[in-house]
Amino acid sequence: MITSKQRAYLRSLAHKIDPIFQVGKNGIEDAFLKQVDDALEARELIKLAVLNNSGYEAREASDFLCEELRCEGVQAIGNKFVIYRMSKKNPKIELPKPNKK
Numbered sequence: 001m002i003t004s005k006q007r008a009y010l011r012s013l014a015h016k017i018d019p020i021f022q023v024g025k026n027g028i029e030d031a032f033l034k035q036v037d038d039a040l041e042a043r044e045l046i047k048l049a050v051l052n053n054s055g056y057e058a059r060e061a062s063d064f065l066c067e068e069l070r071c072e073g074v075q076a077i078g079n080k081f082v083i084y085r086m087s088k089k090n091p092k093i094e095l096p097k098p099n100k101k
Contacts, residue, residue, distance in 0.1 A: 006095045010074045014082040019049040023061050040085045050079045
């Protein structure tokens with residue numbers, strides 16, 4: 001689970017990246033899940049777009065992918081959403097440390 005401070009940091013990183021996948025009329029199939037899983041392992045932070053004919057809203061698609069791939073939903077705005085998962089083999093993004101109370 002990421003904190004709101006970490007989420008804000010990830011949103012700032014995601015601002016300048018373009019969507020690399022689109023959820024289309026075929027929805028979210030096993031092959032699509034595998035591609036997104038591989039991309040998360042390689043990049044850690046990815047942006048996806050949801051097409052109008054997919055039958056999904058951005059938040060629904062984000063929640064479904066996060067549940068299936070054990071990743072974190074960073075944000076969903078309009079038809080785009082951002083997800084994050086730390087790479088097991090080669091972590092690149094260093095999250096800010098959570099404040100201890």
